[in-house]
Amino acid sequence: xxxxxxxxxxxxxxxxxxxxxxxxxxxxxxxxxxxxxxxxxxxxxxxxxxxxxxxxxxxxxxxxxxxxxxxxxxxxxxxxxxxxxxxxxxxxxxxxxxxxxxxxxxxxxxxxxxxxxxxxxxxxxxxxxxxxxxxxxxxxxxxxxxxxxxxxxxxxxxxxxxxxxxxxxxxxxxxxxxxxxxxxxxxxxxxxxxxxxxxxxxxxxxxxxxxxxxxxxxxxxxxxxxxxxxxxxxxxxxxxxxxxxxxxxxxxxxxxxxxxxxxxxxxxxxxxxxxxxxxxxxxxxxxxxxxxxxxxxxxxxxxxxxxxxxxxxxxxxxxxxxxxxxxxxxxxxxxxxxxxxxxxxxxxxxxxxxxxxxxxxxxxxxxxxxxxxxxxxxxxxxxxxxxxxxxxxxxxxxxxxxxxxxxxxxxxxxxxxxxxxxxxxxxxxxxxxxxxxxxxxxxxxxxxxxxxxxxxxxxxxxxxxxxxxxxxxxxxxxxxx
Amino acid sequence: xxxxxxxxxxxxxxxxxxxxxxxxxxxxxxxxxxxxxxxxxxxxxxxxxxxxxxxxxxxxxxxxxxxxxxxxxxxxxxxxxxxxxxxxxxxxxxxxxxxxxxxxxxxxxxxxxxxxxxxxxxxxxxxxxxxxxxxxxxxxxxxxxxxxxxxxxxxxxxxxxxxxxxxxxxxxxxxxxxxxxxxxxxxxxxxxxxxxxxxxxxxxxxxxxxxxxxxxxxxxxxxxxxxxxxxxxxxxxxxxxxxxxxxxxxxxxxxxxxxxxxxxxxxxxxxxxxxxxxxxxxxxxxxxxxxxxxxxxxxxxxxxxxxxxxxxxxxxxxxxxxxxxxxxxxxxxxxxxxxxxxxxxxxxxxxxx
Ligand SMILES: Cc1ncc(C[n+]2csc(CCOP(=O)(O)OP(=O)(O)O)c2C)c(N)n1
Ligand SMILES: [Mg+2]
Numbered sequence: 073x074x075x076x077x078x079x080x081x082x083x084x085x086x087x088x089x090x091x092x093x094x095x096x097x098x099x100x101x102x103x104x105x106x107x108x109x110x111x112x113x114x115x116x117x118x119x120x121x122x123x124x125x126x127x128x129x130x131x132x133x134x135x136x137x138x139x140x141x142x143x144x145x146x147x148x149x150x151x152x153x154x155x156x157x158x159x160x161x162x163x164x165x166x167x168x169x170x171x172x173x174x175x176x177x178x179x180x181x182x183x184x185x186x187x188x189x190x191x192x193x194x195x196x197x198x199x200x201x202x203x204x205x206x207x208x209x210x211x212x213x214x215x216x217x218x219x220x221x222x223x224x225x226x227x228x229x230x231x232x233x234x235x236x237x238x239x240x241x242x243x244x245x246x247x248x249x250x251x252x253x254x255x256x257x258x259x260x261x262x263x264x265x266x267x268x269x270x271x272x273x274x275x276x277x278x279x280x281x282x283x284x285x286x287x288x289x290x291x292x293x294x295x296x297x298x299x300x301x302x303x304x305x306x307x308x309x310x311x312x313x314x315x316x317x318x319x320x321x322x323x324x325x326x327x328x329x330x331x332x333x334x335x336x337x338x339x340x341x342x343x344x345x346x347x348x349x350x351x352x353x354x355x356x357x358x359x360x361x362x363x364x365x366x367x368x369x370x371x372x373x374x375x376x377x378x379x380x381x382x383x384x385x386x387x388x389x390x391x392x393x394x395x396x397x398x399x400x401x402x403x404x405x406x407x408x409x410x411x412x413x414x415x416x417x418x419x420x421x422x423x424x425x426x427x428x429x430x431x432x433x434x435x436x437x438x439x440x441x442x443x444x445x446x447x448x449x450x451x452x453x454x455x456x457x458x459x460x461x462x463x464x465x466x467x468x469x470x471x472x473x474x475x476x477x478x479x480x481x482x483x484x485x486x487x488x489x490x491x492x493x494x495x496x497x498x499x500x501x502x503x504x505x506x507x508x509x510x511x512x513x514x515x516x517x518x519x520x521x522x523x524x525x526x527x528x529x530x531x532x533x534x535x536x537x538x539x540x541x542x543x544x545x546x547x548x549x550x551x552x553x
Numbered sequence: 554x555x556x557x558x559x560x561x562x563x564x565x566x567x568x569x570x571x572x573x574x575x576x577x578x579x580x581x582x583x584x585x586x587x588x589x590x591x592x593x594x595x596x597x598x599x600x601x602x603x604x605x606x607x608x609x610x611x612x613x614x615x616x617x618x619x620x621x622x623x624x625x626x627x628x629x630x631x632x633x634x635x636x637x638x639x640x641x642x643x644x645x646x647x648x649x650x651x652x653x654x655x656x657x658x659x660x661x662x663x664x665x666x667x668x669x670x671x672x673x674x675x676x677x678x679x680x681x682x683x684x685x686x687x688x689x690x691x692x693x694x695x696x697x698x699x700x701x702x703x704x705x706x707x708x709x710x711x712x713x714x715x716x717x718x719x720x721x722x723x724x725x726x727x728x729x730x731x732x733x734x735x736x737x738x739x740x741x742x743x744x745x746x747x748x749x750x751x752x753x754x755x756x757x758x759x760x761x762x763x764x765x766x767x768x769x770x771x772x773x774x775x776x777x778x779x780x781x782x783x784x785x786x787x788x789x790x791x792x793x794x795x796x797x798x799x800x801x802x803x804x805x806x807x808x809x810x811x812x813x814x815x816x817x818x819x820x821x822x823x824x825x826x827x828x829x830x831x832x833x834x835x836x837x838x839x840x841x842x843x844x845x846x847x848x849x850x851x852x853x854x855x856x857x858x859x860x861x862x863x864x865x866x867x868x869x870x871x872x873x874x875x876x877x878x879x880x881x882x883x884x885x886x887x888x889x890x891x892x893x894x895x896x897x898x899x900x901x902x903x904x905x906x
Contacts (some may be wrong), residue, residue, distance in 0.1 A: 078901035093717070168901070215896070238706035238883070239706065243813045254866055289883055297882075297883055297884035297885070298708070298709065298880070298882045298883055298884070298885070299708045299709055300706070300707070300708035300709075300710075300711070300883055315709075315710070316666070316708075316709070316710035317669075317670075317684045317710060318639060318667075318669060318713070348638075348639040349639065351639040351640040351643070352639060352640050352641075352670065353640065353642050353643075353670060354670075379611075379639050380611070380618065381612045381614070381615045381636075382611065382612055382614075382636045382639065383637075386614075386635075386636045386638070387638050387639065388638065416822050448618070449618070453615055453616070454614075454615040461748065511884050514888065516885075517877075517879055517882050517885035517888060518877075518879060518891065520881065521878070527850060528878050529878055530880070531875075532847075532877045532878060536877070536888060538900065539894070539895055540888075542894070542898065543894040546887070546894055547887055547888060548884075548887055548894075551884065551888070552631055553887065
């Protein structure tokens with residue numbers, strides 16, 4: 073809603089200044105990219121357009137024409153004519169002005185919150201855009217990771233179709249949110265993922281072999297084969313283990329962030345969720361907790377248009393997710409999730425704010441789930457093919473980033489062929505090994521329920537072993553006893 | 554992560570799958586249906602016979618991830634059959650309000666594993682709505698459907714059998730069908746019962762169990778257990794998908810000269826103690842089997858009640874063959890499950906006691 077308020081005059085920022093952003097963010101009065109303020113100074117005169125004939129509507133202009141820095145935006149500067157601050161009430165939480173006008177805050181703005189982007193559709197940097205610089209080495213690594221993620225999805229999906237793994241779910245269409253957000257973070261930042269962010273783990277160095285081992289649930293899987301495929305997790309990579317229940321990771325991330333703050337760490341917690349997740353109670357609990365606890369946590373919502381078969385119009389009637397932050401007192405921004413540079417800049421800047429200012433930030437990345445929800449789903453049943461095609465081709469985040477990297481002369485056709493074929497080769501090898509590798513031993517069924525095996529589990533293990541020796545054919549032979 | 558059937562790795566235990574369907578005899582006016590289609594028929598009838606009936610939940614508009622709500626939105630319109638936002642507490646809370654206004658609210662929770670965000674609404678609200686208001690208000694029109702149980706590849710969060718949690722809550726009913734015919738008749742009874750009901754559907758059987766199902770409307774009584782197989786040596790009690798496994802064990806036991814009586818409890822609360830009691834008084838032995846972890850499972854309640862009532866008639870300790878006390882483990886699923894031979898061994902040791 074109020075993002076426009078903060079839209080600054082383009083002349084305020086020179087491109088070359090912005091390259092330094094990592095360090096100047098907080099010294100400058102505004103942060104590029106612009107985050108919607110967490111505290112809304114406009115609540116009272118916010119949606120006056122409802123009352124067209126009312127003189128108060130004159131004041132709506134301020135929302136769109138302000139070139140003032142965020143720090144200067146406060147109640148005093150933006151009272152409407154009839155609002156009398158001296159007549160306000162000292163209400164717990166801060167002074168509230170009175171008004172004689174009966175005005176309902178509008179349900180939504182006429183104009184949707186704009187989407188921050190850096191690259192245009194051709195993969196060229198937009199004029200006047202402010203962004204955090206990405207150098208050659210970083211850009212090439214980002215692009216190669218996107219390609220790796222793509223290849224991983226194609227091959228694992230196929231392996232599932234062949235019945236060699238029981239389930240799979242791709243990140244197709246969301247490669248930029250995955251990789252660029254990961255690239256903008258530091259390794260010490262703690263990740264609490266949903267399930268469509270394996271690219272973050274990939275970026276952190278989880279190997280193709282480790283991905284394969286988890287999907288095959290073999291003895292090298294950190295999760296000991298207990299969870300379905302794609303439920304990755306790695307303590308070494310500061311990546312909490314994926315859990316299927318939607319949105320549960322969000323309030324947990326606030327607790328993790330609070331711990332980082334208490335330990336005085338220069339790190340934040342970063343948690344991901346989908347558009348569907350924002351409907352769960354846990355999402356709202358998390359945002360509110362984060363604001364109240366002043367926790368350095370970044371919420372990255374991948375708004376990919378769909379929650380299985382449910383389109384966003386049936387998920388919420390707000391202007392997407394970005395506007396929800398403000399109601400909780402959280403700075404928020406909407407970015408083009410298919411623009412790797414925009415995602416990188418927004419996350420990089422959000423990280424600085426979260427850690428330095430000890431506060432949460434909400435990022436809504438507009439993207440699209442190009443694949444089916446999972447291997448259990450057929451999305452042609454509920455969404456038009458041309459919609460999928462449009463996002464797959466015209467808005468493809470990997471191709472777009474590639475155009476930019478190529479334009480810089482950092483990437484050639486030869487590089488492309490090399491990376492794709494080498495990743496493919498590595499993956500097939502990893503899959504071969506993962507498939508051959510033994511399943512975790514039977515005792516791993518009982519381990520980790522608690523720190524130590526309690527007596528009921530000891531007894532059950534003993535009974536189970538007796539049963540197995542009586543009826544060995546009832547049990548899969550690939551699980552070592 | 555909805556789970557339709559997916560090929561699973563090799564292994565002999567897979568062969569159990571094809572035997573899981575539990576069938577009853579065929580008659581005329583019947584149609585061969587699988588379980589999800591039987592549920593779908595019941596929902597059609599519920600919406601058709603009561604203009605104040607509604608069906609809603611995550612992804613129900615396009616037919617649901619298990620196809621149970623196929624065709625309903627087209628036939629009855631988007632205001633009676635609709636997608637909800639992804640929020641289980643919202644789904645149940647909304648359903649309670651709708652039911653409290655005199656409607657039939659048929660809510661779908663996509664997987665029983667995801668019913669926990671709605672636990673407060675079910676336990677503190679739905680279950681106590683009538684009691685706390687001195688019957689001024691009730692939400693008896695509420696039925697919560699949820700697919701439950703193992704499916705071969707569901708891991709922690711697409712396999713759970715959470716029925717015992719709800720059996721601990723006075724004020725709601727818990728019903729679980731074993732087959733398509735049962736599902737249709739029981740679901741219609743639940744929808745029309747003047748109490749809030751949690752109806753767990755055995756998702757492993759959605760496609761696998763096929764049975765002759767009467768085309769027309771019919772209802773099966775709640776809180777009535779059914780003796781699906783007569784016997785004299787031991788009583789077996791179960792529900793849902795587990796019934797088919799227990800039946801195989803009964804058949805194998807018979808070959809060894811042990812006569813088993815098999816009871817489908819169908820309604821877990823309030824449950825039909827009398828039928829179980831009468832059977833145990835006859836056989837002198839009791840075995841209970843469920844997929845949920847043994848500790849604190851509903852089998853414990855049945856065992857305690859029957860020991861209270863039949864202590865002097867029991868010739869052996871009550872046996873429980875259940876899921877183990879671990880989270881539901883993906884690769885260890887065949888070990889975790891209360892399979893046929895585990896039941897058969899328990900039948901033998903109980904009768905030989
Ligand atoms: C509590 C809970 N309810 C329902 C589900 C079933 N489910 C799995 S994914 C999903 C949709 C999630 O959509 P979204 O958050 O938009 O993420 P996306 O899949 O689009 O990445 C649903 C309903 C679940 N996993 N957890
Ligand atoms: Mg989504």
